[in-house]
Amino acid sequence: MSISIPGDLRYSTSDEWVRTEGEEVVIGITDYAQDALGDVVYIELPAVGTVLTPGESFGVIESVKASSDLYAPVGGEVVAVNSDLEGDQEPINQDPYGAGWLLRIRPSGEEEQLMDATAYAAYCEERAH
Amino acid sequence: MLKRTPLFVTHVGMGARMVEFGGWEMPVQYSGIINEHMAVRQGAGLFDISHMGRFMVRGPQAEAFLQYVASCNVAAITLGQANYGLLCQPDGGIVDDIFIYHLLDEYLVVVNASNRDKDWAWLTQHSAGFDVELEDRSERWAMLALQGPAAEQLLCQAEDSTTHDLAHLPFHGVALTTVFGQTALIARTGYTGEDGFELFFAAGAAPEMWQRLLALGDVKPCGLGARDSLRFEPCLALYGHEISATINPYEARLGWVVKLDKGDFVGREALAAIKQAGPTRRLTGFELVGKGIARGDYAVHSVEGEPVGVVTTGMPSPTLGKPLGIALVPTALSSEGSAFDVIIRDRPVRARAVKMPFYKPRYKK
Incomplete structure (x- = not known):
């Protein structure tokens, strides 16, 4: 099992990734998370304009077997949601760091304690045993 | 220490995702639950069920x-x-x-x-x-299930086997055969709602039997995840969910398995009384009118907001393509069309009772 962990992202302990793009951040779930969850069949995301605080549950992602909460790795206002995922959640499994992105946020500056790729890789490795 | 079947090493070696189930370390999935589920509905899938007693x-x-x-x-x-x-x-x-x-x-x-x-x-x-x-005999014998509409034809072709006339094995029939040179009991039984077989044979032969059954053709190795979703659609009971020490057969709609007129047996008196009085609660299938996915153990409320029951199993049905569930509710709410709420993440989501099974079994009878 080889898990993809891009070096330019930051990661939360609840397996979300954060990519900084100018003034905004994009978030999604990691390859480790999608692999653990299995085929995603349902996702519930917040409306644009919702203000999230770090660590807040902002939605839910479900596979045949399991249901999992999504937690905001950073605080801020939701400026876009990936509406393509409403009808087809496959990108979350196929391309979790690309087409499977979840939210675009204008950050408030508050955030959870995030890991770099090396620390996150160790964190995943730890849980594999 | 979790218990392991004779196929543990095989499962790990083939890249299955292993989980704990009832004290056992078992494969929950190989290629993915939906993929395995559809393989069994359309072709054939192979399950290690040696953990059963x-x-x-x-x-x-x-x-x-x-x-x-x-x-x-x-x-x-x-x-x-x-x-x-x-x-x-x-x-x-x-x-x-x-x-x-x-x-x-x-x-x-x-x-x-x-x-x-x-x-x-x-x-x-x-x-x-x-x-x-x-x-x-649990430790001495392994147990595999080859399930799906293609199972019979695949097994008929097995080499060094006496399975060529499996077409004559009736529904729920069991026979002593040879499969790949190995003495095996073969039964037309299963837990998927499809035609298929369960095989019992010496535990030591399990790894070879597993590989040779997979090599018969388009046979997908399957895990417990697909086993659960496959049994859920035809509404086959799972112990600890639809049935338990505190759920009786009439509540579980298993009255047809209780033969009160056959003579004395453990529980007969109580069961006769329960049947006479009629169960106060019953299992019902349901679909969600609102959005979300109901899962086992979620609370069921009346539309007035009173807690009245519990979801026994719920998941998105791979074959029907929508979230469905089974709930234990007051008998009055168990008839088709009844409305109640399932509490999904602290929010009531409206549900409507529907007929069980969700998927009509396709047994060869």
Whole structure:
């Protein structure tokens, strides 16, 4: 099992990734998370304009077997949601760091304690045993 | 320490995702639950179910003993046939659901993995006074399930086997055969709602049997995830969910497995009274009118907001493409079209009772 962990992202302990793009951040779930969850069949995301605080549950992602909460790795206002995922959640499994992105946020500056790729890789490795 | 089947190393080596289930370390999925699920609905899938319990019952009073502990009519299970039954408590609650196979001079009783120790103790305890011998064959034998519409044709082609005339093995029939040179019991039974077979054979032969069955053709290795979703659609009960020590057969809509007129058996008196009075709660299938996915153990409220029941199993149905569930609710809410709410993440989501099963089994009868 080889898990993809891009070096330019930051990661939360609840397996979300954060990519900084100018003034905004994009978030999604990691390859480790999608692999653990299995085929995603349902996702519930917040409306644009919702203000999230770090660590807040902002939605839910479900596979045949399991249901999992999504937690905001950073605080801020939701400026876009990936509406393509409403009808087809496959990108979350196929391309979790690309087409499977979840939210675009204008950050408030508050955030959870995030890991770099090396620390996150160790964190995943730890849980594999 | 979790228990392992004779195929543990095989599963890990083939990249299965392993999880804990009822004290066992088992594969939950190989290629993915939906992929495996559809393979069994459309072609064939192979399951390691060696974690289940396999008990032999023999002796002059084997039939009389099973007739006394099981709810079904064991006398009606002819040689070479198998049937579904329940072990009930004196109060009518369910100890376990079992399959009884009538073999030459003995019966094979297959029980749930999570209930193996409990059932063994239950059977041993109730065997007092009967001239029977019980033997736990669980460790000596492995058990595989080859399920799906293509299963018969694939098995018929197996080399070094006496399975070429499997077409004549009836629904719930069981026969002693040779499969890949290995002596095996083969039964037309399963837990998927499809035609298929369960094989019992020496544990040491399991890795080779597994590989050779997969090599028969387009056979997908499957895990417990697909086993659960496949049994859920035809609404086959899972112990600890639809049935338990505190759920009786009438509540679980398993009244057809209880033969009150066959003579005395454990639980008969209580079950007769429950049937007479009518169950106060019952299982019902439901679909969600609102958005979300109901899962086992979620609370069920009346539309007025009163807690009235619980979801026993819920998931998105891979075959039907929508979230469905089974809930234990007051009898009044168990008829088709009844409305109630399932509490999903602290929010009531409206649900509507629908007919069970969600998927009509396609057994070869």
